[in-house]
Amino acid sequence: MNFSVSAPGKVILHGEHSVVFGKTAIAVSLGLRTTAYLKETSNTFININLPSVLVKESVQLHHINTEILSYKSYIEHPQSIPHEEHLIKTEIFVKNTFPNFDNFSGKQKNALIAIFYVFFGVFGGKEIRGFEISFVSDLTIGAGTGSSASFAVCLAAALLRFAKGSNESIINFEEKQLISQWAYNCERIMHGTPSGIDNTTATFGSLVVFCRGQKPNLLDLKLNLRILLVDTQVSRQTQVLAQKVRGLMGRNPEAVDCVMTAMDHIAKSALKILQNQSSNCEGDVDAQYQNLAELWNMNHCLLASIGVSHPALESVRTSADKFGLACKLTGAGGGGYAIVLVPRTANQKVIDDLTKELADKGFKVIDTALGGPGVQYYV
Numbered sequence: 001m002n003f004s005v006s007a008p009g010k011v012i013l014h015g016e017h018s019v020v021f022g023k024t025a026i027a028v029s030l031g032l033r034t035t036a037y038l039k040e041t042s043n044t045f046i047n048i049n050l051p052s053v054l055v056k057e058s059v060q061l062h063h064i065n066t067e068i069l070s071y072k073s074y075i076e077h078p079q080s081i082p083h084e085e086h087l088i089k090t091e092i093f094v095k096n097t098f099p100n101f102d103n104f105s106g107k108q109k110n111a112l113i114a115i116f117y118v119f120f121g122v123f124g125g126k127e128i129r130g131f132e133i134s135f136v137s138d139l140t141i142g143a144g145t146g147s148s149a150s151f152a153v154c155l156a157a158a159l160l161r162f163a164k165g166s167n168e169s170i171i172n173f174e175e176k177q178l179i180s181q182w183a184y185n186c187e188r189i190m191h192g193t194p195s196g197i198d199n200t201t202a203t204f205g206s207l208v209v210f211c212r213g214q215k216p217n218l219l220d221l222k223l224n225l226r227i228l229l230v231d232t233q234v235s236r237q238t239q240v241l242a243q244k245v246r247g248l249m250g251r252n253p254e255a256v257d258c259v260m261t262a263m264d265h266i267a268k269s270a271l272k273i274l275q276n277q278s279s280n281c282e283g284d285v286d287a288q289y290q291n292l293a294e295l296w297n298m299n300h301c302l303l304a305s306i307g308v309s310h311p312a313l314e315s316v317r318t319s320a321d322k323f324g325l326a327c328k329l330t331g332a333g334g335g336g337y338a339i340v341l342v343p344r345t346a347n348q349k350v351i352d353d354l355t356k357e358l359a360d361k362g363f364k365v366i367d368t369a370l371g372g373p374g375v376q377y378y379v
């Protein structure tokens with residue numbers, strides 16, 4: 001077998017943090033993707049190549065095949081896997097396999113543990129053949145554009161296809177659900193208690209309306225949304241920011257709940273506008289953009305009120321505001337990315353000037369469209 005599989009990153013338009021507390025979130029797939037390349041070999045080892053986190057490792061096949069027999073396969077039932085037990089067992093294997101494991105960075109450790117977690121969960125009890133797997137990504141890692149979910153979706157999709165020996169290029173809904181569930185388990189390794197919005201968007205693409213504990217609503221909208229994706233280059237950890245908000249909620253439940261409820265209203269109002277724009281563009285398009293812009297600005301300020309902005313994000317907002325454009329942080333905040341809404345009628349000179357100002361401040365700017373396909377195989 002020799003194939004590749006890719007999955008998009010995402011931006012959260014509305015609902016970051018509030019989604020953890022049961023409120024509505026809207027996420028949209030990005031044009032930036034991760035691609036996994038898997039090639040079966042006749043070698044007596046497996047090769048893992050992760051250039052984004054500077055990992056290139058080989059593991060002897062007989063070492064893996066000895067271990068794999070002590071696992072049970074959960075290939076079709078990732079939700080039934082005894083997560084903690086399976087994770088601890090995988091961690092012990094990974095530590096014993098890579099002698100320099102303790103010197104690896106957190107990103108390297110997480111990536112390797114996730115790979116073997118899915119690997120043993122899918123192939124458990126069955127000897128495997130030699131293969132090479134590499135992951136290449138357009139996404140910045142740890143910046144809030146869902147690199148971990150797009151990595152996890154590619155990982156799950158690649159190993160499931162390898163295990164089943166399938167060569168279908170179309171992935172049906174049930175297969176996507178299975179991929180998304182495996183990816184969710186990986187997200188638990190990376191994030192602790194993820195809401196599930198990232199793996200759902202990376203799997204299904206387009207626009208996902210998400211509310212914890214409910215089936216995600218997958219909307220195949222014809223989005224015509226252009227944004228500037230601004231990388232502040234300030235690294236942050238989702239888990240740390242999520243814990244910070246949890247602490248604030250614990251100390252001030254009534255106040256923080258009101259903020260979360262306001263975020264919920266914003267997400268629902270924005271969704272109505274996007275649905276209307278996608279279906280028939282009824283009404284005044286400029287007024288709709290103005291309304292979306294207000295919602296973006298309000299959402300950002302609410303996020304700042306719960307302590308997840310950053311001076312770099314505020315600096316992006318100051319520039320966007322100077323050029324009359326709305327801007328919000330996306331994802332966990334504390335650095336990472338901001339998104340600037342570009343109205344359909346925007347003057348290109350304004351966009352160019354803003355892009356230059358942001359670049360002069362040391363930020364990286366990508367002018368991109370939102371929407372686009374979820375996980376896809378290529379043969």
Ligand SMILES: Nc1ncnc2c1ncn2[C@@H]1O[C@H](COP(=O)(O)OP(=O)(O)O)[C@@H](O)[C@H]1O
Nearest residue numbers: 052107110111137141142143144146147148151
């Ligand atoms: N291309 C990749 N190669 C290897 N590991 C990756 C890749 N992309 C993401 N990861 C893993 O995902 C983790 C990033 O998760 P996270 O901090 O949530 O960032 P993001 O917000 O971009 O998803 C990294 O620590 C790393 O283990």
Ligand SMILES: C[C@@](O)(CCOP(=O)(O)O)CC(=O)O
Nearest residue numbers: 016017144194195238331332
């Ligand atoms: C803060 C949170 O709502 C979004 C995290 O987004 P990101 O992984 O930083 O893009 C956490 C979550 O939904 O699991």
